[in-house]
Amino acid sequence: MAESITMPKLGESVTEGTITKWLVSPGDTVKKYDPIAEVMTDKVNAEVPSSFSGTIKELVVNEDTTVEVGEVICLIETEESSDSSKEVKEDPPAEEEEKVKQASSPEEKQEQPARFSPAVLNLSQKYGVDLSQLKGSGRGGRITRKDVEAAAEKPAPSVPDQKESAPAERTVEKQAPADGRVKDIPVSGVRKAIADNMAFSKQNAPHAWMMIEVDVTDLVRWREKNKERFYEQEGVKLTYMPFFMQAVTEALRRYPQVNSSWQNDTIRQYQSVHLSIAAASEDALYVPVIKDTDQKNLRGLARSLDETVNKVKKGTLDAESMRGGTFTLNNTGAFGSIQSQPILNPPQAAILSVEAIVKRPVVLDNDAIAVRHMVNLCMSLDHRVLDGLICGRFLQDIKETLESDPETKWSLT
């Protein structure tokens, strides 16, 4: 007898799912609970287990097709039915029988409506933990208070503070090319948060953009000369970032207007400088914050940066260390970029990208042409808060710091 397997309900509020991949073909023999298809919903990605043992007869639904929960997705010829199949053939199974089958299918059993304790609900709201992304360690897979606390401690992607005003989602029509050669990648929690955050920023803050070029030849030489001694002394590599961090911090002190954020009816100027440092991992972007950079010298900055980078690598960043940034510094030069238009890290009013340091022929003040180490600094600003004049001066300030005589400007102590 041919039994039908239906789209399981893969979450409390899930009403439809997309078959992303069939793991079986017609004619394949499967055992009960064997995975037969991969399914993606807006909440979870899961494998659909077979509800029966038997031979796959027909795949009713094509890959990349979205079907309602409860719709038949494939037909299976069950083993025990083969002898009795002749007499039963006459009528399609009555609706009642259909229901009984659904109720007894294993995925139905797994999918008890999720019930959360008051503590779990409370904490998930407090820490912004998406419960549908959690695996429960309690009885029957229940999500416990400890599960939520553990999830809250894990590094979360940079999430905007003002979630409530997130832009209304626009549905994008999925237009697959005629040959169907596409691969849809489900959007994970981290990716989703980045997407929301960036879309919010780009759509809400009117971005303006500026760039200056800085001659860092002297700085490059000074670093070359001192980096080994620095490493021996501190046990930490002296990269270029601490120099840029200090130059930016000093400029922010002199131009506090830039160290600010848009708060709808007010502009908030921050009295302290907490630098958000954009740090990419393979699939996500983390923006840890180095606090009080205005109270640190080159050594302090190099050490703080090293600690933070290690945390990103080890995945030990906690949510707390990603909060409270007042200005973002982005090291796009690390990827070889020489120009970029960064998106603001809301609610901050400005972000600066440090591009790659490259050797270029440059016309000097005395009209001679020389090969110099040049770097572009690209800045995006929230034009509601800032105007070109102040930002121009701000960038000029950074340039002067970076081009000043390194022997007097920088120190290893």
Add this chain to the structure above:
Amino acid sequence: MTVMTYIEAVTLAMKEEMERDESVFVLGEDVGKRGGVFRATQGLYDQFGEGRVIDTPLAESAIAGVGIGAAMGGMRPVAEMQFADFIMPAVNQIISEAAKIRYRSNNDWHCPITIRAPYGGGVHGALYHSQSVEAVFAGTPGLKIVMPSSPADAKGLLKSAIRSNDPVLFFEHKRAYRLLKEEVPEGEHLVPIGEAAVVREGADVTIITYGLCVHQSKQAADELEKEGVSTEILDLRTVYPMDKEAIIRAASKTGKVLLVTEDNKEGSVIGEAAAIIAENCLFDLDAPIQRLAGPDCPSMPYSPPLEKAFMVTAEDIEAALRELAQF
């Protein structure tokens, strides 16, 4: 510090208070020459004489009544009920007189009496020598009910009870008398009435209990620790009025609460703890509040297997803890 048993700590507290304050005296059945059926008053008769260690007739109502009268007249009596089970004839004296006199007389009179009584089962005492009676008195404003779980607390709390200017019921688990030993601070060691104590810190589940059950709870927590479950134990010490802040703190800490008592489940004082938690900790709770208690059966049976079934054992607590931890 000297290592002593629970009952030695009780005796020592009375001895020290009698030495310190002439108005303190002891009365009860067989407390004098015999030194009490459990020997709780041993040595007091010889030291303080028959004027301050008084043998009474077998009349609990009279023991309470005489004590209450003496207390109102300026003395600090320590009245002993031979077994908590026998306190029933004195209930009217305690609830209607001792508890209410300060309120009734608008502070003109007060009643600094301590009534001691051994309670609890597990000693083959059967119907009339095993009862837990605290729930009879809980819910009577004007009374305080103290049930220490350890020798050191027994001494410190009994001294505080004797010095209290209002009536205190002081229930000692008779099985704890010679079972529990520990170092007891010498001299002026006072434990405040009305304060619960965290006797074990933990993060996964919380036990709130009192009396001898604290002892079984510690054993159960030791076992669970081996499975990686850490248990917070709150010893109520004073079961009426309850230390609400401590209960709220302990319950909120883990969100999973096991309340334990040896008394019959329905109507026991831990139900009040459950109510306090329900009123205050909803958004911290991660599991239903659980009660582990004696069965709702009229009395402790004499048959040893049945008595064991009635008592809350460390194994029972362990099983209940594991259930909660896994929830």
